[in-house]
Amino acid sequence: MKKYSLLLFAFLLSAGMMAQDRGSVILNAYGSYVFSDKVDFDYGHIKVGDGFMYGAGFEFFPQKSSSIELKYLRFDTSMEANVFQYNSNKRVDGNGAFNFILIGGNHYFDTGNNAVPYLGGGLGMAITEGPNGGSDTNFAWELKGGVKIKTHSKVTVSLQASVISTWAAAGTDTYWGYYGPIAVQDYAVSYQFGLGTIIGFDLK
Template sequence: MKNYKLILIALLFSTGMMAQDRGSVVLDVYGSYTFSNNVNFDYGDLKIGDGLTYGAGFEFFPQKSTSVELKYLRFDTSMDVDVPIAANDVNGDGAFNYILIGGNHYFDNGNNAVPYLGGGLGVAITEGPYGGSDTNFAWEIKGGVKIKTASIVSISLQANLISTVAPSGTDTYWGYWGPVAVQDYAYSYQFGLGAIFGFNFK
């Protein structure tokens, strides 16, 4: 049994490369550790805990070094809302559901390990600790190294940053004609480190 495992590993990570060609479609499976962060707003702050982000998506290559990507990610986490003027804080478990469209550029140098940079835009559907959800704008930037193999499978090691932008009340400013209410926003910045398993269908 051990011999079969060694043969499989040798085939998967052999020095030959199966590069993504023009017109390739890759199924990506994502898994990463996302660090905790604080979100500040006018009347308090929200602490978002750390946890696992996972999901899947498709990558289409109109050119060999450039891809268009559509993906879904889910981040299950704890949420601790601290509002000093409130009688009770809101604590519990929640989640972020990301639907993002974007792309990657690969700096292909002919080696097995190919650096890349990418990004995306979309929405974050936030589930609160006690039910309900809220949909807001989200964006992502990322970078990493894609390790090609002789099989249809590739592995990418990646760092990424996803931000959710949510309205959080209004600020009042005095103008020529009197007070003016301006929409205020809260920003979350979630940094993650993880891996992507890609399955090339072409």
Template sequence: MKQYSLLLVVFLSVIGMNAQEARSFSLNLYGGYNFSDRLDYDGYSASIEDGFQYGVGFEYFVSRNNSVELKYLRADPKMPFYGPLGNQLNQGDDKGALNYILLGGTHYFDTGSNLLPYLGAGAGVGIIETPQSGNGTYFAWDIKAGVKIKTASVVSVNLNAYLESMTAAAGNSYYWTYYGPVGVQDYVSIYQFGLGAVLSFNFKN
């Protein structure tokens, strides 16, 4: 909960500092398709299978071509988990969920037309839900690239490609040194590439 509060405080602080320069804000509705990823650790393996992702974001423009955004994204993929012998350990109960709460920034490149290419990145927390182990909260980040297609109305469409990741502690490895055994924390990371579209409702101050 502390991570969520920190994100909110930072987001509101940025808005406050740039309130006089801000030009508009957008309500963004996200839809996308994430491709699978495979994880291997200490003889065990897991798959994060393909699946659809959806979410919502609030984007505030601190200048004409730059914005900050707080967004929530969710996907509900199957996550089969395999033992060292290749047998699935969660057979019949492999449904899970990936949640992202990210604060990020986006830069739009002004082309003088209704097509605005953009680059963006964000960081925050990721929440993994599984029937076996409940919920876990981890560091998460994303990067994205795409194009915003403006229309004559308040609605615009964004087409983008993105990479999302979250990192979880997965135990310790021990190494023998001159001073004796030393334990080192091991980490496992999820990397999912995706393609998506965003429906944006744009509002002027």
């Protein structure tokens, strides 16, 4: 099986490159492994487990080397919340999920090879499902980079590293200014670091 995988990889690298044309629309299927994270806030913390993130989206090329991307990603994971209040520690364990809706884009550094590096990012929202039910919608952003492998077919394979960050309001911090106390919004920030693969299908 290992020999067949090496042969397939060698074929993808040796195949002639099919350039992404202006006006192309790509249907992308996403899959990645996401590492665990610990989110701290004023009165406790939440441990977010590792897991598998998956989703789908569309990528439109207004120019040959730049794209606009709209996608949906879902990350099912375990959550452990520890909240400190009134000299006690309240702990809640269970399963939750992050649902990301992001719009952004990529820039491809096409040098004539069939392995094309790229960088990209996006902005959007994260709908977080907690262990006890209910959901909360917050701001999210993404940074990513990788390599897209192109072939003569309409199918492409991308290897990508990414980070998606969610910002949730978590109380206020008080600072003393010239005119007295000033309340400033505090945020709990999570970071989902992922390594994965994208399978693209050219719809043009």
